[in-house]
């Protein structure tokens with residue numbers, strides 16, 4: 001019988017759907033994607049859940065500001081998450097939305113189960129909530145009766161007293177401390193667990209888990225005046241997504257995959273995951289997740305990157321300019337996982353050029369080119385085993401030892417360390433090639449065997465490095481894998497079965513093709529910034545329902561604009577087009593050539609007045625015929641008044657012919 005595959009269920013936080021995702025939200029999702037890919041390459045059956053948190057005051061308020069309903073707001077924002085995950089090639093298996101019907105059922109089921117078990121000393125009771133509440137912003141400001149101002153509008157919050165459902169968190173203090181003691185891996189890293197332990201040791205107050213003043217939420221079963229407190233709702237989504245709500249005992253999938261093996265989160269939400277969530281589950285007599293791992297923050301301009309602070313960078317421009325792998329590599333290599341780390345476009349590009357373009361990319365193209373030149377594109381034979389010595393042996397030893405240590409570091413989520421290990425092999429092979437100088441040996445027929453051994457060693461090290469880097473660099477490594485003549489998906493390779501010597505001599509390799517072209521820093525940062533600016537523009541207003549008002553033109557990205565090539569041209573000659581009183585045939589010098597353009601300006605401009613005039617020409621339009629005369633471009637003019645009278649665009653200063661407009 002085949003051994004049953006071990007399962008691994010991991011989750012990201014479910015993100016608030018009140019705005020578009022930024023690099024911070026992408027960070028956790030990318031980390032989890034790398035873990036998921038790594039676990040699959042270790043033979044695990046992986047379930048990976050992400051999703052969106054769509055209830056609560058924040059969403060309600062964001063919608064109000066835009067004059068739309070909360071449902072409309074989340075329906076508008078959720079696709080932005082889905083699109084970004086697609087662009088980033090995130091291989092999640094489940095996406096959960098807290099506004100789904102299944103989720104409401106699942107949350108109500110969890111609370112019913114808890115109420116049923118309760119008996120006299122119920123875990124949930126009705127009590128009075130006393131605190132400060134802002135009636136303008138629908139916001140619970142503080143749990144105490146002390147005067148307080150609303151953090152949003154600054155107006156004094158009112159003292160309110162409303163009946164809520166309370167969760168008896170105070171009863172779980174000892175049980176939670178026992179959990180942290182007996183299962184220290186439950187909260188990671190260790191220093192975070194210590195913070196959680198101190199918090200719990202200092203005493204736990206019961207928690208209000210329903211709200212009356214808020215409408216946007218899941219109704220309490222049999223008491224719909226109340227909606228669930230957003231964290232009770234949100235945390236339960238980790239079970240909803242795999243079918244907890246189905247039937248009496250949950251779906252087959254739920255039974256197979258729950259409890260989660262890993263909840264990956266940012267450090268600011270650790271209390272909810274490491275204190276409240278296990279208590280909610282204990283109260284319902286359900287299995288607890290195996291681990292909550294709280295990572296640090298990405299800082300941007302010295303502060304936590306967040307939409308409310310307005311200091312966000314977006315993933316899309318980076319991916320469009322440098323590719324998906326560049327962002328993944330930078331985030332996992334430059335930030336020590338678990339700690340806070342700075343994000344900067346400068347550092348991103350430095351890493352890209354140094355480690356990807358000059359490192360892995362360059363090594364792959366050099367090796368492939370040499371095999372192409374000296375061995376007609378076929379992997380040459382290695383040195384007989386017993387003769388392997390000196391630098392060849394050192395490269396082999398290093399690559400071999402990194403297989404084990406990189407696997408281990410991925411396993412403990414030391415991504416920077418794992419990548420450093422992989423790149424130490426790349427560095428060693430670079431040095432090995434500099435020292436052994438195979439390109440020189442290639443000129444000497446008597447050195448053929450030595451050349452063959454060196455190239456085998458370098459190629460085999462490259463193959464191992466490529467496989468090891470796959471969880472972090474899925475796209476480029478798959479390309480290099482194919483270039484190395486390896487068939488099939490690298491994702492299906494088992495990392496723990498990787499060993500030196502598996503590369504078969506005679507394997508046909510492909511032509512070298514750069515996977516990471518070098519980029520110029522200043523220009524690249526500028527391109528990324530320009531695209532980001534575009535993304536920060538307020539979204540175009542929704543298309544009006546009635547056709548009477550013309551729709552606002554759709555916003556385009558800078559990349560769309562740069563596709564239009566406009567140059568300064570000088571008119572050399574102009575004449576009327578026979579039988580068309582609006583058209584002129586114009587010969588215009590655009591620098592490299594003189595173009596024939598047909599322009600609809602004859603009603604305003606006399607041909608003889610135009611000669612010598614500088615105009616703006618769109619030079620990359622498809623040629624077309626107007627009244628039988630070919631036109632190879634367009635002269636730009638304002639279109640004025642109801643008749644659309646043309647007024648040629650021009651320059652106030654002297655400008656050379658051929659200059660590009662951007």
Ligand code: ME8
Nearest residue numbers: 013014015016024028053234235265266297298305
């Ligand atoms: O908290 N650095 O959603 P959220 C690193 N809906 N990670 C960051 C980050 C940054 N600057 N900014 C965001 C919520 N993150 C709740 C969660 S879970 C049941 C409910 C990541 O949209 C990080 O994982 O505010 C953080 O915990 C999460 O996004 C917060 O996302």
